[in-house]
Amino acid sequence: MERIAAGADHAGVHLKNMLVAHLRELGHEVTDCGTHNTDRVDYPDYAEAVARKVTEAEAEVGLCVCGTGIGIAMAANKVPGVRAATVHDVTSARLAREHNNANVICIGERLVGSTAAIEALDAFLGASFEGGRHVARVAKIDAILPIRKEQP
Numbered sequence: 001m002e003r004i005a006a007g008a009d010h011a012g013v014h015l016k017n018m019l020v021a022h023l024r025e026l027g028h029e030v031t032d033c034g035t036h037n038t039d040r041v042d043y044p045d046y047a048e049a050v051a052r053k054v055t056e057a058e059a060e061v062g063l064c065v066c067g068t069g070i071g072i073a074m075a076a077n078k079v080p081g082v083r084a085a086t087v088h089d090v091t092s093a094r095l096a097r098e099h100n101n102a103n104v105i106c107i108g109e110r111l112v113g114s115t116a117a118i119e120a121l122d123a124f125l126g127a128s129f130e131g132g133r134h135v136a137r138v139a140k141i142d143a144i145l146p147i148r149k150e151q152p
Contacts, residue, residue, distance in 0.1 A: 001026070001027045001028050001029065002028050002029075002059075002060045002061060002125065003028070003029045003030075003031070003058070003059045003060050004023055004028050004029070004030050004031070004059055004060070004061055004062065004063055005030075005031045005033055005049070005050045005053035005054060005058065005059035005061075005062045005063070006019065006020050006023075006030055006031070006032050006033060006050065006062070006063040006064075006065075007032075007033035007034060007035075007046035007047065007049050007050040007062070007063070007064055007065075007072075008034075008035060008043075008046055008064065008065035008066060008072075008109075009035060009041050009042065009043035009046055009065075009066045009067075009072065010035060010037070010038045010039060010040050010041050011043075011066050011067035011109060011110065012043075012064075012065030012066045012067060012069075012072070012107070012108070012109040013035055013036065013037065013038055013065075014038075014109060015065045015107065015109040015112075015114065015117055016032075016063070016065040016109075018114055018117075018118075019063060019065070019107075019117060019118065019121055020032055020063075022118055022121070023063075023121070028125075031053060031058065031059060033046055033049040033050050033053065034046060034049070043064075043066045043071050043072045043075060044071075044072075044075035046064065046072065047064055047071075047072045047073075047074075047075035047076040047084075048075060048076070048078075048079060050062040050063070050064050050076060050104060051075075051076040051078075051079035051082045051084070051104060052079060054079075054081070054082060054103050054104060055079055055080070055081040055082060060103075061103050061104065061105070061124075061125070062076065062082075062084070062103065062104035062105070063104070063105055063106075063107075063121065064076055064084065064104060064105070064106045064107075065106070065107050065108070065109055066106075066108065066109070067108055067109060067110045067111075068086075068108035068110060068111055069086040069087070069088075069106040069107045069108035069111065069112070070086050070106075070108065072084075072106050073085065073086045073104070073106035076104050076106065081103075081142075082103060082104055083100055083101055083102045083103055083104070083138070083141065083142075084102065084103075084104035084105075084106050085100060085102040085104070085105060085106060086106045086107070086108070087105055087106065087107060087112075087120050087124065088107075088108075088111065088112055088116070088120070089112075089116055089119075089120055090116075090119050090120055090123040091123075092120070093105060093120035093121065093123045093124040093127070094123040094124065094126075094127045095127075096124065097124050097127035097128065097129065098127050098128070098129060098130045098134075099130065099134050099137075100134070100137075100138060100141070101129040101134070101138045102124070105120070105121060105124045107120065107121070
């Protein structure tokens with residue numbers, strides 16, 4: 001069983017809650033970083049909370065949910081050491097882990113149905129990094145440094 005950090009904004013809270021319940025039924029230890037209702041919040045706050053749990057080794061992997069799964073993935077990927085992937089189905093979830101060594105799975109509640117989300121999450125957790133030809137590519141991802149914007 002894995003330790004998993006989960007988080008969502010208001011647009012993903014229902015799916016996140018369902019997925020957290022599913023994970024706990026399977027015996028995983030889940031830290032729910034919020035949000036816990038549909039009051040409007042900002043997804044970067046929850047993406048960062050989940051990402052920090054993963055990078056600080058408080059969780060092996062993270063689960064993020066927002067309306068599309070895109071914004072929350074973009075925010076999570078700002079935390080060094082995170083490789084967050086927006087997934088839509090079993091194949092994208094499995095390959096995110098096998099080829100890209102993703103450590104945070106991101107799903108869009110408005111785009112992915114509950115059954116497909118459960119199946120994708122299970123596929124993500126059931127997969128592992130293949131290594132081999134993918135090692136150098138993932139290392140290149142990890143080595144990309146942010147471009148510093150000049151201050152006015």
